[in-house]
Amino acid sequence: MQSSIEGNRQAQVVVLIPAHNEESSIGATVQALLSQERVPDRIVVIADNCTDGTVAIASALRHQALVVTETRNNRDKKCGGLNAAWRRYATDADIVVCLDADTVLPPNAIGDWIEEFATDPGLAGSSSKFTMRGTAFLVRLQRAEFAKWTDSSLRRGWTSVLAGTACAIRNSVLHEVVRTHRRYGPWLHASQVEDFELTYRIRELGYYCRVSPTVRAYTDAMTTVRALWGQRMKWQVGTVEDLIRFGVNRRTLLDWRQQAAGLLAASVRFGWIFFTVLYAALGILHFAPFWFFVPLLFIANDVKQAMRIPHRDRWDIVLAALLLPQEAFAWMRACWFVAAWAEVIRSRITGTRKDRWTMQYAAEAAV
Structure with missing residues (x-):
């Protein structure tokens, strides 16, 4: 039975922040919550097996709404920390906000989420429009990628994933x-x-879930190829595993289509390399002027999408117009699509499974 959420004063909001060695970002994350136009009723920092100053920094902020808790004997990493904190601190809440420890919410976030749930009883979850911070080459490519994801989700009116980066869920x-x-x-x-x-x-x-039209979140991106690969392999392998478990149905059709599109794109790219090399070896590869047409179409589309990037600058447009950076990122995406499917198939045959949680943590720690 759904709880009643009638307005900013009545709704009880609990924010859960899982944190593993986040001393460099946890202060800004909590401060942004304390600066909300509607401050959450409780903010729970879940320090999971931290070996740095995360606990000390969070505890020093001292606010009546803030709770800092440390996990003990937690083998389930982020999920274990979230579940323990939810059971202890959030069972009576109306709205539970999940927030990564390196993510900052603008002042309108909590109030807008409360209003969304109050005006739409069928809404169960609302994901933020998250934007990567930074100006590095790899960060800009990820920012462009998620700007496209956000626009697609908003046009569709629903989402199949509530991004744990920053989302609100009806408790x-x-x-x-x-x-x-x-x-x-x-x-x-x-x-x-x-x-x-x-x-x-x-x-x-x-119930249905969507991307919020008004709540944005600012978060860190993967700053090395190794960290990005670890993150995306975890996402892709996990998504394929879950889709196989769920099967093909009306709730998974979009995700299956996206998997098919990703594998098709990879096949086209690898096929292009194969046939280009083959034709060159046979001496039948000849240049034709119309070859320029397809790259120009790609450039036009990339530039158009770059114009939709939040807080863009001229370098975002330049990267899109150069084509090669976006193409390099597309090749990387093709590689992790193929590698993930190969890993899942091998896992089902051998009965062994890699711990992608631990592998991603290791990749991020090496940054």
Whole structure:
């Protein structure tokens, strides 16, 4: 049974912030919450196996709404921390906000989320429009990628994944998920993409989730190819594993189409290399002027999409117009699509499975 959310004063909002060695960012993340136009009723920093100054920095902020808790004997990493904190601090909340420890919300976020749930009883979850901070080459490419994802989700009016970077969820629906699937908590560590799995379970119950039209979040991006590869392999492998588990149905059709499109794009790219080399070896490769037409179309499309990037500058447009940076990123995407599917197939044959949670943590720690 859904709880009543009638306005900014009545709704109880609890923010859960899982943090693993986040001393460089946790202060700004919490300060942004304390500066909200509507401050959350409780802010829970979940220090999970931290070996740095995360706990000390968060505790020093001292606010009546702030709770800093440390996990003990938690083997389920982010999911374990979230579930323990949810059971201890958020069971009576109306809205639960999940926020990464390197993410900053603008002042309107909490109030706007409350208003969204108050005016739309069928809404179960609202994801932020998240934007990567920084000016590095790799960061700009990721910012462009997620600007495109945001626009697509907003046009569609719903999303199949509530991004754990920053999202708000109706707590009565989380309770319903726990009861229906007899779980310890809403987040399932057995899934390597717990946000996608939870969103599917929410939608399975008949609710819908969307990207907020007004709430933006500013977060860190992967700054090295190794960290980016670790992140995306975890996402892609986990998504494929969960889709196979869920099967093909009306709730997964979009995601299956995206997987098919990704594999098709990879096939086209690798096929282009193969046939180019083959024709050159056979001496039948000849240049034709119309070859320039396709790259020009790609450039025009990339520039058009770059114009939609939040807080863009001229370098975002230049990167899009150069074509090669976007092409390099597309090749990397093709590689992790193929590598992830190969890993899942191999895992199903051999019965072994890589711990992508640990591998991503290791990749990020090496930055």
